Amino acid sequence: MSLMAEPSATGRFGEFGGRFVPETLVPACEELEAAFREAWVDPTFRAELDYLLRQYAGRPSILTECANLGEQLGIRLLLKREDLNHTGSHKINNVLGQALLAKRMGKHRLVAETGAGQHGVASATAAALLGMECKVYMGAVDVGRQALNVFRMKLLGSEVESVQSGSRTLKDAVNEAMRDWVASVETTHYCLGSVMGPHPYPWMVREFHRVVGDEAKQQCHDLFGDVPDVVVACVGGGSNAIGIFSGFVDDRSRLVGVEPAGGAAVGRGQPGVVHGMRSYLMQDEYGQVLEAESISAGLDHPGVGPEHSYLASIGRAEYPSVTDAEVIDAFQLLARSEGIIPALECAHALAWITREAANLRGSTVLMNLSGRGDKDVAQMMDILSR
Amino acid sequence: MTGILETALRDKRAAGRKLLIPYITGGLAGWQDAVRAVTAAGADAIEIGLPFSDPVMDGPVIQQASQMALEGGATPVSILDEARSLDVGIPLAVMTYYNTVHHAGHERFAHQLIAAGVVAALVPDLPLEESGPWCAAADEAGIETVMFAAPTAPDERLPRIVARARGFVYSVGLLGVTGERGQLASTAASLARRLKAITDMPVLIGVGVSNAAQARQAVQVADGVVMGASVIKRILDGGADAAGDYIAEVRAAIDE
Numbered sequence: 261m262s263l264m265a266e267p268s269a270t271g272r273f274g275e276f277g278g279r280f281v282p283e284t285l286v287p288a289c290e291e292l293e294a295a296f297r298e299a300w301v302d303p304t305f306r307a308e309l310d311y312l313l314r315q316y317a318g319r320p321s322i323l324t325e326c327a328n329l330g331e332q333l334g335i336r337l338l339l340k341r342e343d344l345n346h347t348g349s350h351k352i353n354n355v356l357g358q359a360l361l362a363k364r365m366g367k368h369r370l371v372a373e374t375g376a377g378q379h380g381v382a383s384a385t386a387a388a389l390l391g392m393e394c395k396v397y398m399g400a401v402d403v404g405r406q407a408l409n410v411f412r413m414k415l416l417g418s419e420v421e422s423v424q425s426g427s428r429t430l431k432d433a434v435n436e437a438m439r440d441w442v443a444s445v446e447t448t449h450y451c452l453g454s455v456m457g458p459h460p461y462p463w464m465v466r467e468f469h470r471v472v473g474d475e476a477k478q479q480c481h482d483l484f485g486d487v488p489d490v491v492v493a494c495v496g497g498g499s500n501a502i503g504i505f506s507g508f509v510d511d512r513s514r515l516v517g518v519e520p521a522g523g524a525a526v527g528r529g530q531p532g533v534v535h536g537m538r539s540y541l542m543q544d545e546y547g548q549v550l551e552a553e554s555i556s557a558g559l560d561h562p563g564v565g566p567e568h569s570y571l572a573s574i575g576r577a578e579y580p581s582v583t584d585a586e587v588i589d590a591f592q593l594l595a596r597s598e599g600i601i602p603a604l605e606c607a608h609a610l611a612w613i614t615r616e617a618a619n620l621r622g623s624t625v626l627m628n629l630s631g632r633g634d635k636d637v638a639q640m641m642d643i644l645s646r
Numbered sequence: 647m648t649g650i651l652e653t654a655l656r657d658k659r660a661a662g663r664k665l666l667i668p669y670i671t672g673g674l675a676g677w678q679d680a681v682r683a684v685t686a687a688g689a690d691a692i693e694i695g696l697p698f699s700d701p702v703m704d705g706p707v708i709q710q711a712s713q714m715a716l717e718g719g720a721t722p723v724s725i726l727d728e729a730r731s732l733d734v735g736i737p738l739a740v741m742t743y744y745n746t747v748h749h750a751g752h753e754r755f756a757h758q759l760i761a762a763g764v765v766a767a768l769v770p771d772l773p774l775e776e777s778g779p780w781c782a783a784a785d786e787a788g789i790e791t792v793m794f795a796a797p798t799a800p801d802e803r804l805p806r807i808v809a810r811a812r813g814f815v816y817s818v819g820l821l822g823v824t825g826e827r828g829q830l831a832s833t834a835a836s837l838a839r840r841l842k843a844i845t846d847m848p849v850l851i852g853v854g855v856s857n858a859a860q861a862r863q864a865v866q867v868a869d870g871v872v873m874g875a876s877v878i879k880r881i882l883d884g885g886a887d888a889a890g891d892y893i894a895e896v897r898a899a900i901d902e
């Protein structure tokens with residue numbers, strides 16, 4: 261059986277996961293679980309989703325060999341190009357799946373949380389395509405640093421609410437989206453943006469991103485007849501990482517999820533419960549959740565998806581962290597050496613690769629380039645002109 | 647064995663009294679005075695909030711109170727310490743989110759409550775399916791865990807919630823989070839009625855019971871009400887005395 265099989269009946273990956281939600285939401289989570297379970301084995305649903313992924317999102321995404329940077333680092337470096345998907349990141353894989361599922365369940369309104377704005381843009385896009393109503397919650401701090409994505413969501417016909425509570429970042433956007441869902445659950449689907457939240461979300465969102473790992477495995481096989489030695493991805497909630505890991509978890513590949521130093525849930529957290537799940541969580545001595553702080557809004561999550569906590573706890577994957585300064589260097593390095601401007605999120609993965617290059621010498625490294633950097637260009641211009 | 651909270655509520659109900667439980671955020675400046683004021687004004691028990699950084703069942707008013715308390719340096723330990731000296735003569739319950747309990751450890755948390763003179767706990771993000779380990783520790787220590795029932799629950803779910811409930815059954819008044827509403831939602835009476843039909847445990851409506859008139863309306867069906875945001879708003883605007891005056895007004899309305 262695969263290490264990434266279905267979670268237990270209570271939504272557990274080992275001792276992580278679960279369904280810690282207000283009583284009001286329990287029936288909705290049960291209904292969603294049943295609907296997903298049924299849809300996922302229904303060839304009609306799979307064909308519908310596959311059609312959208314190919315004809316709309318642009319799948320399969322290509323694998324790019326980075327000859328210049330690979331030579332410079334002394335490794336064979338391959339990038340899974342999720343940045344080339346429609347809307348510019350891996351987020352669209354999950355969103356198209358959830359939006360189709362919501363329609364199938366007779367729900368025509370989506371609520372979503374967003375950090376960097378990528379999941380918000382993807383949700384707004386799916387809502388526009390499928391004729392649904394969409395409201396995106398975004399922390400006021402992130403609204404400030406990702407103004408272009410806010411405008412994009414509005415152009416796509418979605419409402420964007422700037423969240424003023426708590427630390428006014430991603431975790432508070434999740435809280436506010438959940439509060440909306442508690443009040444609107446009969447007509448609304450909560451389109452959660454990562455492998456987090458109450459069961460069935462961590463499992464369902466993983467399945468919607470499995471396509472990344474499946475494609476990459478085939479592409480590696482076609483290219484060099486083997487699996488990579490190392491598979492690397494950045495980790496916020498952990499969806500792009502779980503997607504690419506899913507292709508290699510049962511092989512010999514080393515799996516590395518890179519967290520920001522200021523949001524190292526696995527590295528610095530302890531098991532805790534927030535946003536409906538038990539997982540590693542940055543918290544104080546009384547269990548108050550700490551604010552994550554990094555250069556990339558999309559990774560500013562004090563927690564991490566429960567399956568990552570599980571993979572860490574059994575030693576199958578490792579979760580190092582990198583600093584903002586290392587990320588800024590990696591961002592520029594990829595632009596100059598390969599002509600690819602990465603999202604700041606996945607620049608974290610490259611920052612780890614460059615730092616570890618001496619230890620990786622001679623190996624084949626597959627990195628998930630989870631998104632493109634256009635949204636971060638203004639912020640980088642600011643940082644680099646200081 | 648029936649616990650202290652449930653016994654107190656059953657006895658008062660048997661005497662013909664409608665039940666009134668105000669919620670007060672622990673650690674808010676002057677919160678102990680507010681507890682004393684609402685007790686004097688006719689509260690039957692008190693729900694003390696242990697503020698949490700991410701209160702998903704709470705609307706803006708209680709969020710604000712929680713944040714103020716946390717910024718003022720309140721911790722679960724400091725609040726329980728202060729609760730110990732309250733000595734108001736009515737049962738004290740705490741309401742908090744599960745990570746507070748999880749982080750302390752189930753047994754340790756239950757014993758901290760006992761040591762503070764608290765007899766019951768409400769944990770709104772710990773639904774039936776996840777409640778086993780905490781409830782076992784709470785039962786063992788003699789802490790009554792109040793369970794929430796929501797309007798979305800199918801009929802088959804309610805008896806299981808009732809069976810697990812201690813103290814009273816919390817009948818969630820509407821689809822939504824805490825906060826004041828212009829009128830009592832129609833779901834408030836319908837859910838309370840469904841619960842009353844299957845249990846003789848006290849059933850109290852909470853969330854969205856926003857003023858004396860709505861409380862009076864709610865107790866036509868339920869055994870009582872839990873009032874949160876409207877009490878906190880009085881405390882924030884006018885201090886402990888304002889909260890006391892308000893609870894006196896609610897008391898009069900439900901006694902009519």
Ligand SMILES: Cc1ncc(COP(=O)(O)O)c(C=O)c1O
Nearest residue numbers: 378496497498499500558605631
């Ligand atoms: C490009 C990109 N990568 C990664 C992430 C982080 O999310 P996850 O860890 O779920 O992949 C985000 C989130 O906004 C993102 O926009």
